[in-house]
Amino acid sequence: METVEMVRPRPLASTLRGVLILAADGKELVASGIAEQREMATRIVSGWHEARRRQRVLFSVEGPDASPVVVVVLPEADVTVLVAMVREGRDALFEFVSTVDFASDILAHFLTNPFEALTVVDKAGMLRYMSPVHERFFGMKAGSGIGRHVTDVIENTHLHQVAESGKSEIGSLQEMRGVTRVVTRHPIMNARGDTVGAIGQVMFKGPEQLQAFSNELAKLKSEVAYYRRELKDLKTRGYGLDQIVGESLAMQRLKQQIIKVAPLDVPVLLTGESGTGKELAAHAIHKLSVRRDANLVMVNAAALPATLVESELFGYEAGSFTGAERKGRKGQIEQADQGSLFFDEVGDMPAEVQVKLLRVLQDGSFQRVGGNEPRHSNFRLISASNRNFEAMIDEGTFRLDLFYRIGAVVIRLPALRERLDDIPLLADLALRNFAERHGQQPKKMSAQAIEFLKAQSWPGNVRQLMHTVERAAIFSESDVITAADFGQIESAGAEPPMLMSARTYLNPERKQSQPAMGESVSVSSAVEQVEEQLIRTAMMQYDGNKKRVASSLGISRSYLYKRLGQMGLAN
Template sequence: MPDIREENKDIINCVLESMQGFVVTDLDGKIIFLNDRYADILQVDRHEVIGKDVIDVIPGTRMHIVARTGREEMGSLFKLKNGESVLVNRIPVRKNGKIIGVAAFGSLSMLDEMSTVATIQKIGHLSQELNQYKSELNKLRGAKYSLDQIIGNSPNLIKMKELIKKVAQTKSTVLITGETGTGKELVAHAIHQLSTRSHHSFGRLNCAAIPNDLLESELFGYEEGAFTGAKKGGKIGKFELANCGTLLLDEINQMPLYFQSKLLRVIQEKEIERVGGNKPIDIDVRLIFTTNRNLLDMVHQDSFREDLYYRINVMSIEVPPLRTRVDDIPFLVEHFISKINKELGLNITGIDDKVIELFQTYYWPGNIREMENTIERAANLALQGKLTLELFEHFLLRKEKERSRNENEICLETVRFKAEKETIIRVLAQTNANVSMAAKLLKINRSVLYEKIKKYDIRTM
């Protein structure tokens, strides 16, 4: 009596081999099965490619992307190595709800009939139109900048770029810190562009630019008739507009305390409620925050909620100030000259080496934004040719004032530090090194006092 299981195996193998193209990969994108017909088209030995990366064997495939996102792709137009086009389905393979691999197969065979050719051409045309519309939509509501537009290759910048790549692959909230003008928003754009949400909206809201009484309606939206002057039909807020995408809340340190609790609830519950509404709306938004202030200091000063701070500071990226990456200045200058020429229609051909040397010795309190404005001012004076030292007279005066101010600040800071250290030592002596009692006498938080003890290297025993 024949083995039924063996007969079934033969039937399955015949089905797989009869398909125009059939390939299976594991979760890492390694090929674990390739049928003979597809191996012939690829001009490879099916046994030799087992275990190889699918992207090395099938150029242009998206199987590794399907493995990462878990989303099937049905009816994608794909050009084979022999020049023929087919419609391909890519399906994640799951076991107990967990993705273990990806299968891809053609849904139209390569026939010469006019109907098949016409169908593929029509799909190709529609695909081009769709890509065009997506491109236009991204210009309106997507991220403008990519990782390539973060200029420089200094060690701390390279380290930051590597961190951006890792952070982009997660869904966690991100806190971007750094001084004014360092390019924190640009980092947020790059995270969105590298993420799986890049084809969805990238929303932005500057917390310092919106009056407190309008903040809730801007973020959550409102229903018709919610308040006097409300638009007919209501308004969709930033959270809904960015659904399935990314929302950047710039200068989160400027968000008022009363609203921080509402934001905390949104992060925890993943739902919002429009102003004047009574129905919760589920949202799937990745949140990115920026700040130019130390939020932990604000927590100690009771001007920022501690529970919100730890909610938003899951992944943190610190953008280095320009003064710590002076080797990047020549590349930044070249980039800004090219940008200014394009935007203003000028013909600046370069910059004097003495100006670069001057730039590399300046403190740059306004960081990259200040440097761009400095170059633009000189370019407007020159209009064309090389930017020489004479064109930066205004900058030289500012540099001298900044030097004098820094010297005065250093003197004052030294006096203040000395007085503060002596006061802490005296109070600790009075309380027999009881930090809690000393903090009460000094009228500061105990954690702040511990930080100052560590800062000034004060021995409490």
């Protein structure tokens, strides 16, 4: 290459303060502006040698007045052009380049890093730059997309809309060539605040990174779901037992039995008089068991008609019989799979139903009506009854083998007369429930009313108590219910015949006097009282041997069992 003498070009714009052109061997060929100053030219050449060694296209040197001078390296075939620029006042780009000696490396990183690669469009949406990794992704030659509208190059892009609206889009999903990518789009403003274009930045390169992100998100969701289940279980453990109201010793024993039995996944038989809360106990056992996340299916065994028992319990296939649903239907046993099956009033189950249930309990296998495919249901059986199974087994009305299946664990629920101390809590619950249903403030029970309720025998147990208290709340004119308010129930003809008269309770001397003229005593009531006393005496005389008691009294054992059940002495 021939030697070129130093020439003086025309003056540059205010931001272009000098140009220095070097030959391939580093010899200075052309200098202008501040590059004409020998000291400044030396600094620029020295900086260029260091930049070339580090393969950088930007560097800065100290200017004549100690202000930073940014130098841009423009390599050509035979020469290198060094453009020295100085900005008046503060400029973020100049400060960045002048204070960070690896500024060009950072810019190259943003332009070539596959996770932060850039696509640049102008105000009109024309493509001005696309990172090499994007060009390879689309199978394009380098620079082949420049000058084309971005929608002709990149599918499903919104970059031209961002350039037009000036509104950013952060973390959007964009599908390109069958791959979903997460991108961020920003408008670019000039010094006057005008939008001049937009850049798109890819946050995740492709399916591998997106899948890793999705897996991490799924893991976090799983952990959140786990902790939600744990929180739900904690609430459920309290909620299931809290529904069983009572703090008496009898109820404390009952709750301890439920807590001990619930996790064991064995069949449970709940016994007790009608109205003692066997259904609440079944719910508590299910909620405290390992099956709490599955269904608790309720079956009223006494209400199962013999003609429909199979379709109700086992379900049926489509078209099995006239009126069947077109898609068939799951039976209650199939619905209880992985959960619990609650058989209420199991003692009233017809004999033919007992046989069919026994088959299922043996191995969990069954067939739908009209189907040949064997099915299996894994459920935990909870049964309840107010019947005397010993008497029914003796009479042959309940199968002994079925009793063994359903009664692996027997829990007896105490009658209300055995837990009179719980009456204040139950009465308060009844008043609060009544008030909530009717949008009222709950009434209170007076001490006299509580004592009146404790004086009753309650053959209908908790259910009868709740209804009685609600009736008193209806007829009471005050916010505090007294024993006299139960007299209002009597006057309205709503007094249950098994309750002691409130008038009698409020006038104790009447209980000791003989019936006045016009009053009558029920013959059947007197007979029952005498019969009860005879049975109690015989039970004590023969140490509870029911066979000898029945023989001595001249009654059948089944009738004795019935009367003992009515007297609360069945067990």
